[in-house]
Amino acid sequence: MSRLILFNKPHGVLCQFTDRGTQGSKRPTLSDFIAIPDVYPAGRLDRDSEGLLLLTDDGRLQARIAEPRFKMPKTYLVQVEGDVAEDSLDQLRKGVRLKDGMTRPAEVERIEDPDLWPRDPPVRYRKSVPDCWLKLTIREGRNRQVRRMTAAVDHPTLRLVRWSIGDWSVDGLSLGEWREISVP
Known part of the structure; x- marks a missing residue:
């Protein structure tokens, strides 16, 4: 066991x-x-x-x-800078080009702000820059991959929470x- x-x-x-x-x-x-x-x-x-x-x-x-x-799925809740449009989500769904090559397609959707524990230190809030949350699932695991993927579609990651791996959450x-x- x-x-x-x-x-x-x-x-x-x-x-x-x-x-x-x-x-x-x-x-x-x-x-x-x-x-x-x-x-x-x-x-x-x-x-x-x-x-x-x-x-x-x-x-x-x-x-x-x-x-x-x-290819075990890993799901993340990702707070990103900016108001993510559907074309950016489509890019993530098709795969994005990073310095180390194309990523596999991700499953991604916009979600309401999740009910998470407070982060210490808190994410810096900027009144003039909107943010939103994504639920993103990948099946590979490159170094800092999710952060690099959101940056590649011009929405830098502000907070990254891995929610699940396979059936474990x-x-x-x-x-x-x-x-x-x-x-x-």
């Missing part, structure tokens, strides 16, 4: 158990929240992103979750909270 940890990662937390950085101050890591031996992240979530991070003790499961060849988990489930 494999162990799988669903963790609601706060903004600013590194996706590793120790801070190997050269900075003088210690940055928050997974060990500040999870004290379970022999589990490792299945994929990454940038320090400035928040939401679902999966950890497991099973190398095969870790590969199935993290490796792009398995952060729904019901408070910020910084984790839950263990068994996977056969």
